[in-house]
Amino acid sequence: GQSLEQPSEVTAVEGAIVQINCTYQTSGFYGLSWYQQHDGGAPTFLSYNGLDGLEETGRFSSFLSRSDSYGYLLLQELQMKDSASYFCAVRVPQGNTPLVFGKGTRLSVIA
Amino acid sequence: SAVISQKPSRDICQRGTSLTIQCQVDSQVTMMFWYRQQPGQSLTLIATANQGSEATYESGFVIDKFPISRPNLTFSTLTVSNMSPEDSSIYLCSVEAPGGIEQFFGPGTRLTVL
Numbered sequence: 655g656q657s658l659e660q661p662s663e664v665t666a667v668e669g670a671i672v673q674i675n676c677t678y679q680t681s682g683f684y685g686l687s688w689y690q691q692h693d694g695g696a697p698t699f700l701s702y703n704g705l706d707g708l709e710e711t712g713r714f715s716s717f718l719s720r721s722d723s724y725g726y727l728l729l730q731e732l733q734m735k736d737s738a739s740y741f742c743a744v745r746v747p748q749g750n751t752p753l754v755f756g757k758g759t760r761l762s763v764i765a
Numbered sequence: 766s767a768v769i770s771q772k773p774s775r776d777i778c779q780r781g782t783s784l785t786i787q788c789q790v791d792s793q794v795t796m797m798f799w800y801r802q803q804p805g806q807s808l809t810l811i812a813t814a815n816q817g818s819e820a821t822y823e824s825g826f827v828i829d830k831f832p833i834s835r836p837n838l839t840f841s842t843l844t845v846s847n848m849s850p851e852d853s854s855i856y857l858c859s860v861e862a863p864g865g866i867e868q869f870f871g872p873g874t875r876l877t878v879l
Contacts, residue, residue: 687866696857696870697808704866741807745865753868757807 656680658756660742665762666732674727674759676742684745686718686725687753692738700727700740729761737763767792767860769871777877778848785844786874788858793838798859799831802873808857814841848878 658678666672676686685704689697701709703718703725715728729736739760743753768791778784788797799811811831812822820833834842845852855873862869 685866687868696872697868698870699867702866753810755808760805 656744656746656754658742658744658754660740660756660759662757663760663762665764666729668732668734668763668765670732671728671730672732672761674729674740674742674761676725676727676756678723678725678742678744678756680744680746680754682747683720683723684747686716687743687745688714688716688727689741689743689755690738691741691758697741732763734763734765737761767794767862767869769858769860769869771856771858771871771874773874774872775875775877777879779879780849782848783844783846784848784876785842786856786858788841788843788871790839790860794860795838796861797835797841798861798868799833799841799843800857800859800870802855802857804854811843811856845876848876850878852876853878 660676685702687702688700690700691697701716703709703716706718706720708715708717713730718725739758741758742756770789772787797814800808801811802808810823811826812820812833814820814833814835816835816838830846832844855875857873858871859868
């Protein structure tokens, strides 16, 4: 089976840094992705880690440790518009199944 | 990037009826994916639609309930048949970017079954 665990909710202050963790148990693993979804919107791709280490894209960074089956998304200089749900997703080598999604973390940025 | 449109954007349907959701992509793609997302929940893959072959359904989803068509490389439909209130959800279609890292999602169809 496949399972991904991430916190259900996180609250952080505007301008601060927040880290959203994701642990996974999957049969096979290609890489870990992160998606952002605003209320009423479609999920949009943020980052992908296929190898261990840190990937940085502007204010967002994502980290992967394959040996620990663990990754995180780091959001810096938080802005109100970052309030959204964030999903980690694992690419697995299983037929046509592209991604297995976590349950999502709802981030609320407060003033 | 791929631009994906879906019709309808939302609908309210009566129990026992069926609704067909259309998904149009602005480029040719091999695989199209249909997901369901219940309010406040994660995305669950319903099926993968390949042009020219039968769709591949995930565990818990069957063709009689969710028939899919894929007549060409830019279009697909998902039908939700014999609907019940438990089918109330957002239905999203999705495609992979070349290279298979990123997925693009349509805006979703918000379905409410009374």
